[in-house]
Amino acid sequence: xxxxxxxxxxxxxxxxxxxxxxxxxxxxxxxxxxxxxxxxxxxxxxxxxxxxxxxxxxxxxxxxx
Numbered sequence: 001x002x003x004x005x006x007x008x009x010x011x012x013x014x015x016x017x018x019x020x021x022x023x024x025x026x027x028x029x030x031x032x033x034x035x036x037x038x039x040x041x042x043x044x045x046x047x048x049x050x051x052x053x054x055x056x057x058x059x060x061x062x063x064x065x
Contacts, residue, residue: 007044014047022063028055
């Protein structure tokens with residue numbers, strides 16, 4: 001996946017997750033794995049960190065597929 005495609009995928013997931021207040025278990029795992037990537041741009045890492053923080057803080061619900 002190219003850097004631009006990754007940025008678009010993260011932005012799309014961020015928008016959908018914030019709009020619904022829900023994230024799937026598989027998306028959460030992907031975000032956790034992506035957070036450790038050295039190739040992430042700063043704004044992508046910030047978006048992932050915000051989502052993971054919202055999950056751990058209870059603002060987002062983790063749901064089944």
